[in-house]
Structures are given as C-alpha cells and as structure tokens.
Amino acid sequence: MATVGMPTLASVLQQINLGVVLLDAEARVHFWNDFMAVNSGTRAETAVGQLLFELCPEVPELWIKKKLESVFTLENMAFSAWQQRPHLFDFAGSRPITGQAQKMFQNATFFPLREEGGAITLVCLALTDATDIAVQQLALAELNQLLQAEKDEQTRLIKRLEETQAQLLQSEKMAAIGQLAAGVAHEINNPVGFVNSNLGSLKGYFDEVFAVLTEYQTLIAAQGNPELDSAVQALNKKADVDFLTQDIAELIRESQGGLDRVKRIVVDLRDFSHVDSSEWNMADLHHGLDSTLNVIWNEIKYRVEIIKEYGDIPAVEAIGAQLNQVFMNLIINASHAVGEGGHIWLRTGTQDGEVFVEVRDDGCGIDPDNLNRLFEPFFTTKPVGKGTGLGLSLAYSIINKHHGRLTVDSVVGEGSRFTVWLPQRQPAAAAEADA
Ligand SMILES: Nc1ncnc2c1ncn2[C@@H]1O[C@H](COP(=O)(O)OP(=O)(O)O)[C@@H](O)[C@H]1O
Ligand SMILES: [Mg+2]
Numbered sequence: 128m129a130t131v132g133m134p135t136l137a138s139v140l141q142q143i144n145l146g147v148v149l150l151d152a153e154a155r156v157h158f159w160n161d162f163m164a165v166n167s168g169t170r171a172e173t174a175v176g177q178l179l180f181e182l183c184p185e186v187p188e189l190w191i192k193k194k195l196e197s198v199f200t201l202e203n204m205a206f207s208a209w210q211q212r213p214h215l216f217d218f219a220g221s222r223p224i225t226g227q228a229q230k231m232f233q234n235a236t237f238f239p240l241r242e243e244g245g246a247i248t249l250v251c252l253a254l255t256d257a258t259d260i261a262v263q264q265l266a267l268a269e270l271n272q273l274l275q276a277e278k279d280e281q282t283r284l285i286k287r288l289e290e291t292q293a294q295l296l297q298s299e300k301m302a303a304i305g306q307l308a309a310g311v312a313h314e315i316n317n318p319v320g321f322v323n324s325n326l327g328s329l330k331g332y333f334d335e336v337f338a339v340l341t342e343y344q345t346l347i348a349a350q351g352n353p354e355l356d357s358a359v360q361a362l363n364k365k366a367d368v369d370f371l372t373q374d375i376a377e378l379i380r381e382s383q384g385g386l387d388r389v390k391r392i393v394v395d396l397r398d399f400s401h402v403d404s405s406e407w408n409m410a411d412l413h414h415g416l417d418s419t420l421n422v423i424w425n426e427i428k429y430r431v432e433i434i435k436e437y438g439d440i441p442a443v444e445a446i447g448a449q450l451n452q453v454f455m456n457l458i459i460n461a462s463h464a465v466g467e468g469g470h471i472w473l474r475t476g477t478q479d480g481e482v483f484v485e486v487r488d489d490g491c492g493i494d495p496d497n498l499n500r501l502f503e504p505f506f507t508t509k510p511v512g513k514g515t516g517l518g519l520s521l522a523y524s525i526i527n528k529h530h531g532r533l534t535v536d537s538v539v540g541e542g543s544r545f546t547v548w549l550p551q552r553q554p555a556a557a558a559e560a561d562a
Contacts, residue, residue, distance in 0.1 A: 149249045
C-alpha cells in the first residue's frame with residue numbers, strides 16, 4: 128500500500144551506492160543511475176540510447192557483447208571480478224586510502240531481466256566498488272612476496288652457513304691432523320738423528336775392532352805355534368767370526384736404510400702438513416702428489432696399484448698444503464671405489480694455459496643421479512663412520528679459492544675421473560686477499 132511521499136523503487140535504483148545499467152542485446156543503454164553518472168561524468172539523459180562501448184570506450188566492445196550474449200542465451204548470470212579486470216570502467220578511486228588506488232577497482236554482475244511474458248529483453252549490469260578490498264589484498268600479496276623473498280634469502284643463508292661450518296670443521300680437522308703430523312715429525316727427528324749418527328760411529332768402531340782381530344790372527348799365525356793356531360781356529364769357529372764380520376756390516380747397512388726411510392717419511396709429513404705455511408707459493412705439484420702418496424701409502428698399498436703418468440708441468444701459484452688435501456681426498460675416494468686389485472692413474476699436464484692433475488680409477492663409477500650432488504657437503508654414499516661426505520666439498524672450495532675448476536666424469540661399472548684444473552698464476556689481488 129503506497130503512502131504519500133514513499134520513494135519509488137526506481138528512485139532507489141537511481142540513488143543506490145552501486146552502478147546500475149540496463150542494456151539490451153546490442154549493448155545499448157536503457158538505464159543509467161546516479162552512481163554511473165557521477166563516476167563517468169555522463170548524465171543519464173546523454174547516456175541512455177547510446178551503445179555502452181561508444182559511451183565508455185574503455186569497455187571492450189567484443190568482450191561486452193560476448194558477456195551479453197552469454198546472459199541472453201544461457202539465461203543466467205555472468206561475472207567480472209576485479210582480479211581479472213580491475214578497472215572495467217575508467218572511474219577514479221573513490222577512497223584513495225593509499226596512493227596506489229588511483230582508479231576504482233570494480234566487480235561487475237550481469238543478470239537477465241525477464242518481462243512478464245517470460246522473454247528476456249534486458250540485462251542489468253550491477254557494478255560494485257571493490258577498491259578497499261582490492262587495495263588490501265594487493266598490499267597483502269606484496270607483503271607475502273616480500274616475506275617469501277626474505278624466506279628464500281634466509282634459506283640460502285642457512286645453506287651457506289651449513290657449508291661454511293662443514294668446511295670449517297673439515298679444515299679444522301685437517302689443521303689438527305697437520306699439526307699432529309708436524310709435531311710427530313719433529314719429535315721423531317731428534318732420536319732418528321742421534322740413532323743415525325750413533326750407527327755411523329758404531330760402523331766405524333766395528334771396522335776397527337775387526338781390523339784389530341785380523342791383525343791379532345796374523346800375529347798369531349806368524350808365531351808358528353800349532354797349538355795356538357788351533358785354539359784360535361776353534362775360537363773363530365765357535366763365534367763364527369766370518370759370519371759376524373759380514374752380518375754386522377749388513378745389519379748396520381740395513382738399519383741405515385731403514386733410518387733413511389724414516390727420515391723421508393718425516394720430511395713428507397712436514398711437507399704434507401705445512402703447518403707453518405698457509406701461504407701462496409710456487410708449488411711443485413708432482414712433489415705434492417708424491418708426498419701425499421707417501422702419507423697415505425699405508426692405507427692403499429696392499430689393494431691398489433698406482434700408475435703415475437706425470438707430464439711436463441710448470442710450478443703453480445698455490446697454497447701447497449691445501450692442494451695436498453685435495454689430492455689426498457681424491458686418491459682416497461678412488462681407492463675406496465676400486466677395492467681390491469684396482470688401479471689409480473695420476474696424470475698431469477697442461478692444456479690451454481691451465482695445469483691439470485687427473486685422478487682416474489677403474490672402480491665402481493658414479494650413478495648419474497649423484498653426479499651433481501657430489502660436491503654438496505655431507506653427501507655420501509658410504510656407511511656411517513666411513514664417509515663424512517666432506518672430502519669433495521672441501522676439495523671443491525679449495526680449488527675454487529685457487530680460481531681453478533674441479534671436473535668429474537664417470538661411467539658406472541667402468542670408473543671415474545676427477546680433474547683439477549689450475550691457473551698457473553693467481554689473479555693479482557686474489558693471492559693476498561684470500562690467503
Ligand atoms: N672416485 C670415485 N668413484 C666413485 N664414487 C665416488 C668417487 N669419488 C667420490 N665418489 C662419491 O662421492 C661421494 C662423496 O665423496 P666425498 O665428498 O669425498 O665424501 P665421502 O668420501 O666421505 O663419502 C662418495 O660417497 C661417493 O659416493
Ligand atoms: Mg671422501
């Protein structure tokens with residue numbers, strides 16, 4: 128029951144805070160409310176009768192026609208959300224909360240209007256202002272992106288920290304071993320020195336004693352006393368003086384040989400550990416390989432044959448002790464891979480100005496899936512207690528520090544080849560800064 132002064136439904140539609148447009152199948156405007164008029168700057172009198180895409184050129188003609196067609200044929204609603212089409216109409220932002228929202232974000236709903244007879248003649252386009260929500264969501268998305276970036280950065284940092292710690296652990300271990308080796312070498316050096324010198328004296332003294340003995344025998348023989356002669360012969364026979372003379376000399380020679388070996392080992396241990404020098408020098412790689420081999424010889428000599436194929440290479444600017452660690456890790460890995468009766472080839476040479484050291488084995492080879500994980504810290508296929516997974520990662524970082532490369536190729540069941548490539552000289556500043 129209508130009362131006087133009661134607003135009509137049409138006036139509600141006219142004034143509601145929502146865009147309301149009635150369109151026919153051609154997209155011709157039949158109704159244009161205040162919201163549309165205020166925001167577009169086109170009054171209803173002008174708008175009605177015009178084609179929407181001509182009235183508002185920012186609305187794509189094809190797109191709007193498709194929307195209308197679908198509503199007319201399917202007799203159902205259609206939507207356009209701000210996420211897909213943020214600014215269907217080029218309206219200014221109604222609430223510029225932040226500087227970002229220059230334009231109004233809009234959601235649009237298209238719904239069919241049925242005449243009383245049942246036929247659909249018009250479609251209503253209802254347009255809502257989604258600026259507030261859109262701005263908040265966009266800000267959130269941006270924040271999320273920032274957080275994600277930060278998280279990625281943290282993950283990267285943590286990984287680097289882990290690597291660095293692993294390297295620290297390993298190099299600390301190596302330094303400790305180096306120090307121990309150098310200490311032992313030093314301690315052994317003194318006793319070996321005096322035993323060696325004593326042996327030398329002993330040899331001289333024995334020579335003299337034997338000379339005196341011989342002299343005695345000659346003097347006794349000159350006496351022409353058969354009793355004395357046979358007594359001397361009996362004594363000689365009992366003590367087997369001939370044998371003693373020979374064997375004592377032999378024993379002393381052997382002992383001196385043994386001492387020489389001990390001395391060599393001491394020198395190798397010192398060379399290998401180089402505790403006193405973590406400095407850049409011109410390193411003789413063959414020397415490094417040999418002293419490394421001597422140090423690990425015990426671990427490998429009964430199982431593996433080492434074949435040296437040393438080429439003609441120049442000295443290389445390097446921290447010798449660190450390169451020795453690399454060689455040691457590669458050779459020990461190879462010895463693990465070959466097992467009993469295997470072969471390890473150590474080949475050196477130069478190519479395109481780089482010096483290379485190749486450690487090749489005819490061992491088990493490496494699964495292609497593992498090839499690009501080898502240098503990760505803690506990557507190991509060995510049982511707990513045998514492998515730490517640090518050898519190759521340490522080798523990699525040492526070679527990196529030397530501005531070189533560490534490459535690997537391998538065929539499962541045939542063997543593996545690790546190649547250390549080194550520049551002959553370090554880039555000028557690097558040698559000082561990195562040391
Ligand atoms: N010469 C090789 N032949 C076959 N596999 C190898 C060889 N060298 C390294 N690997 C593989 O790479 C892994 C990582 O080596 P490494 O970093 O030295 O750690 P670890 O020897 O402690 O396992 C080994 O567990 C092994 O699977
Ligand atoms: Mg190893």
